[in-house]
Amino acid sequence: MPLALLWVVTPSTEVCSGLGVTDSLVGRSISNGRSKRISKKQENLNSWRLNVAKPKNRSERYPVLSSMVANPTGEMAVLSSEQRVYDVVLKQAALVNRELKKREDLDLDVKPDIAVPGTLSLLGEAYDRCGEVCAEYAKTFYLGTQLMTPTRRKAIWAIYVWCRRTDELVDGPNASHITPTALDRWEARLEDLFSGRPFDMLDAALCDTVTRFPIDIQPFKDMIEGMRLDLRKSRYKNFDELYLYCYYVAGTVGLMSVPVMGIAPESKAPTESVYNAALALGIANQLTNILRDVGEDSRRGRVYLPQDELAQAGLSDEDIFTGKVTDKWRNFMKKQIKRARMFFDEAEKGVSELSAASRWPVWASLLLYREILDEIEANDYNNFTKRAYVSKAKKLLALPIAYAKAKLPPRSISSMSKV
Numbered sequence: 001m002p003l004a005l006l007w008v009v010t011p012s013t014e015v016c017s018g019l020g021v022t023d024s025l026v027g028r029s030i031s032n033g034r035s036k037r038i039s040k041k042q043e044n045l046n047s048w049r050l051n052v053a054k055p056k057n058r059s060e061r062y063p064v065l066s067s068m069v070a071n072p073t074g075e076m077a078v079l080s081s082e083q084r085v086y087d088v089v090l091k092q093a094a095l096v097n098r099e100l101k102k103r104e105d106l107d108l109d110v111k112p113d114i115a116v117p118g119t120l121s122l123l124g125e126a127y128d129r130c131g132e133v134c135a136e137y138a139k140t141f142y143l144g145t146q147l148m149t150p151t152r153r154k155a156i157w158a159i160y161v162w163c164r165r166t167d168e169l170v171d172g173p174n175a176s177h178i179t180p181t182a183l184d185r186w187e188a189r190l191e192d193l194f195s196g197r198p199f200d201m202l203d204a205a206l207c208d209t210v211t212r213f214p215i216d217i218q219p220f221k222d223m224i225e226g227m228r229l230d231l232r233k234s235r236y237k238n239f240d241e242l243y244l245y246c247y248y249v250a251g252t253v254g255l256m257s258v259p260v261m262g263i264a265p266e267s268k269a270p271t272e273s274v275y276n277a278a279l280a281l282g283i284a285n286q287l288t289n290i291l292r293d294v295g296e297d298s299r300r301g302r303v304y305l306p307q308d309e310l311a312q313a314g315l316s317d318e319d320i321f322t323g324k325v326t327d328k329w330r331n332f333m334k335k336q337i338k339r340a341r342m343f344f345d346e347a348e349k350g351v352s353e354l355s356a357a358s359r360w361p362v363w364a365s366l367l368l369y370r371e372i373l374d375e376i377e378a379n380d381y382n383n384f385t386k387r388a389y390v391s392k393a394k395k396l397l398a399l400p401i402a403y404a405k406a407k408l409p410p411r412s413i414s415s416m417s418k419v
């Protein structure tokens with residue numbers, strides 16, 4: 001890490017947003033109306049539920065796929081989004097298991113600081129800056145991180161800042177200048193930081209984090225892929241397409257965070273089932289985000305709702321642009337909300353398996369985000385002109401509830417699916 005710090009540049013050399021995305025990323029200007037992500041049809045929903053929880057290995061989990069793979073013609077099977085994402089989950093879980101084994105053998109918890117004069121204070125500053133960004137953009141979440149151990153807290157801040165900066169590329173003040181080439185450069189920069197060559201101070205913090213925790217680069221690359229998708233796509237044919245988008249932009253956050261938050265030593269849950277729960281929380285959050293922002297997104301010409309499900313409900317883009325709450329719309333929304341809640345339910349199973357100090361911020365984020373769905377219902381499904389939000393009072397109430405839930409020990413085996 002000390003070497004990496006030689007590459008540090010101060011935030012004052014950066015341009016663009018307050019998060020310091022460099023102008024080197026900005027290329028030719030294209031028009032870009034950023035938006036979000038959402039849902040699909042009942043049978044997919046059911047298959048999702050069945051799939052995520054149980055099977056032991058790939059062939060049990062995806063019997064149809066397995067037979068296609070065995071096809072002697074050598075034809076490549078087309079994987080569903082869920083199958084593709086599950087491979088990333090398995091890879092990240094395997095990485096964590098290997099790393100834990102290594103650390104057990106060495107009797108280490110996290111990598112110790114190597115004291116090279118001058119570098120630790122620079123690194124300290126880099127992390128402090130990440131903490132400030134986090135406090136500015138996500139107050140409640142920042143508060144929640146205060147319960148974590150200092151090393152974990154700083155690492156989560158560093159991840160948060162990288163995610164926020166990535167999101168700002170397509171959703172921030174300079175979004176209209178962002179091109180696929182700029183995203184390629186951002187990805188090259190990511191690869192550099194994973195190789196110990198961070199470009200700036202905030203990257204340096206993440207660079208340090210990925211040497212301390214068993215974090216794979218794939219979810220980071222996938223988040224950038226989500227931003228690419230946002231540049232070129234404004235409609236989703238079905239839930240499978242939307243699921244992939246939700247994984248890219250939000251499920252990835254879960255996969256990045258769990259190696260840092262840690263699984264409780266007393267948890268008996270299989271590692272991959274905890275990662276599945278983390279993935280589910282990201283997807284649930286993103287689906288909720290999409291449902292909340294239907295009107296706002298439509299005004300940017302974007303419809304994240306699955307086109308086939310809209311059609312099945314007798315609805316079209318036109319109905320969304322018109323923005324009239326009809327019974328058709330209410331029925332459609334009820335199904336979408338139901339599906340988002342199922343993802344939250346799946347996520348709940350994993351929270352108690354996390355290390356004790358990490359549970360509170362996760363419970364708080366889960367409870368607060370899920371509450372947005374209740375608010376959409378309370379608004380009689382008018383998500384065209386009314387923004388569903390959780391009041392300060394409800395937020396405050398959620399915090400002690402989250403705290404009480406966080407006190408519960410891992411429940412493992414009985415409620416978690418054995419993978």
Ligand SMILES: CC(C)=CCC/C(C)=C/CC/C(C)=C/CC/C(C)=C/[C@@H]1[C@@H](COP(=O)(O)OP(=O)(O)O)[C@]1(C)CC/C=C(\C)CC/C=C(\C)CCC=C(C)C
Binds near residue numbers: 163249274275
């Ligand atoms: C404890 C905790 C919540 C940790 C996550 C910290 C972290 C690294 C957050 C990064 C969030 C971020 C900036 C993502 C960029 C893409 C994006 C904007 C996604 C949307 C988030 C909300 O965005 P926004 O701030 O614009 O929302 P508002 O408009 O202000 O409402 C998302 C909807 C998704 C964010 C996804 C998560 C927070 C995933 C959380 C999952 C875990 C932390 C795993 C928990 C583990 C288990 C086992 C359940």
